[in-house]
Amino acid sequence: MAQLVLKNVFKRYEHQKKNIFEKKKVLDFAVKDVSYTCEDGEFIGILGPSGCGKSTTLRMVAGLESITNGEMYIGDVLINDLLPKDRNIGLAFEDYALYPPLSVYENLAFNMRAKNKSEEEIKQAIDYVAPLMKIDDLLNEKPTGLSGGQKQRVNIARAIVRRPGLLLLDEPLSHLDGKMRQQLRQEIKRMHHEIKCTTIIVTHDQMEAMSLADRIIIMKDGEVQQIGTPLEVYDNPENEFVAGFIGEPPMNLMKSTIVKSDKGFMFTFENSELKVEVPKRYTEVVRDGMKITLGVRPVDVIIAKTPVNSTPVPIAIFENLGDERRISVRVGDMLLSMTTAEDVYYTPGEEVQLIFQEERTHLFDPE
Numbered sequence: 001m002a003q004l005v006l007k008n009v010f011k012r013y014e015h016q017k018k019n020i021f022e023k024k025k026v027l028d029f030a031v032k033d034v035s036y037t038c039e040d041g042e043f044i045g046i047l048g049p050s051g052c053g054k055s056t057t058l059r060m061v062a063g064l065e066s067i068t069n070g071e072m073y074i075g076d077v078l079i080n081d082l083l084p085k086d087r088n089i090g091l092a093f094e095d096y097a098l099y100p101p102l103s104v105y106e107n108l109a110f111n112m113r114a115k116n117k118s119e120e121e122i123k124q125a126i127d128y129v130a131p132l133m134k135i136d137d138l139l140n141e142k143p144t145g146l147s148g149g150q151k152q153r154v155n156i157a158r159a160i161v162r163r164p165g166l167l168l169l170d171e172p173l174s175h176l177d178g179k180m181r182q183q184l185r186q187e188i189k190r191m192h193h194e195i196k197c198t199t200i201i202v203t204h205d206q207m208e209a210m211s212l213a214d215r216i217i218i219m220k221d222g223e224v225q226q227i228g229t230p231l232e233v234y235d236n237p238e239n240e241f242v243a244g245f246i247g248e249p250p251m252n253l254m255k256s257t258i259v260k261s262d263k264g265f266m267f268t269f270e271n272s273e274l275k276v277e278v279p280k281r282y283t284e285v286v287r288d289g290m291k292i293t294l295g296v297r298p299v300d301v302i303i304a305k306t307p308v309n310s311t312p313v314p315i316a317i318f319e320n321l322g323d324e325r326r327i328s329v330r331v332g333d334m335l336l337s338m339t340t341a342e343d344v345y346y347t348p349g350e351e352v353q354l355i356f357q358e359e360r361t362h363l364f365d366p367e
C-alpha cells in the first residue's frame with residue numbers, strides 16, 4: 001500500500017496549430033498546477049469532462065508520460081524519473097490489452113513470470129485474485145471468447161495480481177453497457193474493500209466517481225476545481241462549474257441581480273416578475289445591484305400547495321419519468337427545473353408559486 005503525493009504538477013504538450021495558414025507550434029498545458037494527496041488505502045476518483053486532463057494526470061503517475069514541472073511521490077520516494085516498472089503500480093485501462101494467444105491464467109501470470117516469481121507464488125496470487133474478480137471459472141479460456149465485462153474483470157485481476165502499492169484505473173467501465181457496468185462497479189468496490197490498495201479511477205461518469213470514491217478530484221481545463229468526499233462536492237460545490245457538473249438532473253444556475261427592497265435583499269431575474277428572498281446567511285455578502293448566480297438543485301424547489309407570498313410563474317414543461325416527475329417553469333429567458341417523487345400532474349401554461357429551500361441554495365460569482 002502507498003500514499004501518493006502530487007505537488008504542483010504541470011504537463012505541457014507541443015502540437016501543430018490546426019489552422020493550416022498558421023503552421024506554428026503551440027504549447028498547451030493539459031495539466032496545470034495539480035496538487036493532491038491520496039492517502040494510503042484511499043479510493044480517489046478523478047472526474048471531469050472529456051479533455052480536462054484526467055488521463056494525462058494518471059499517465060504521469062504511471063510513468064507513461066513525463067511531467068513538465070512539479071514533483072510526484074509514492075511514500076517518501078520521488079518518482080518523477082522512475083521507470084513505470086519500478087513504481088509498483090497496477091494499471092487497467094479502458095481497452096483490455098490482454099494477450100490473445102494466452103489463456104486467462106497465463107495473462108495473469110505474465111508479469112509475475114517476468115519478475116521471476118516461482119510457479120507456487122504465481123498460483124497462490126492467482127488463486128487469491130480470481131475469486132475476488134469472479135473469474136475463477138475462466139482461467140483456462142482465451143480472451144477472444146470472453147465478453148467485454150469478463151475481459152475487464154481479467155484486466156483488473158491482472159492489475160492487482162502482483163498486489164501493487166497503487167492501482168490506476170482509466171475509464172475501466174466505459175466500454176460496458178448499463179447493467180454490466182453497474183455490476184462491475186460494485187465488484188470493484190468490493191475488491192477495493194478487500195485488498196485496500198490505494199486506487200485512482202479516472203472517469204467522466206459522476207455516478208461512477210460518486211459511488212466508488214472516498215474522495216473526488218474534479219478537473220476542468222487541466223486544473224483542479226475541487227477535492228472532497230462525494231457528499232461535500234454535492235452539498236457544497238465550490239464554484240459554478242462543480243455545481244453544474246455534479247448532480248443529475250443538474251443544479252439550476254439562475255443569473256440574477258440582487259435588489260434591496262423594504263423586505264430585505266431579493267434575487268430578481270431578467271424579464272421575470274419572480275423575486276426570491278436572499279437567505280439570511282447571505283445578507284452580509286450581497287449588495288444592491290450585485291450580479292450573482294443563484295444555484296438550487298431541482299429537488300430543493302417545491303411547488304406551493306396553498307397560496308404563498310410569491311409571484312406565480314407559468315409551467316413550461318411537465319415530464320413524467322416513472323419514479324419522479326420533472327417540472328420546468330419559465331423565469332424570464334431561463335428554465336428552472338424541479339423534481340418530485342410525488343404523484344402530481346401539471347399542464348403547461350398553468351401558473352404555480354414556488355418555495356425555495358433556503359438552506360439548500362448556493363451563491364456563485366457569475367463565470
Ligand code: ADP
Binds near residue numbers: 013050052053055
Ligand atoms: P481527459 O482524460 O480528461 O479526456 P486528456 O488528459 O486525455 O483528457 O487530455 C487533456 C488535453 O491534453 C486535451 O486537450 C488533449 O487534446 C491534450 N493531449 C493529450 N495527449 C496529448 C498528446 N500526446 N499530444 C498533444 N496533446 C495531447
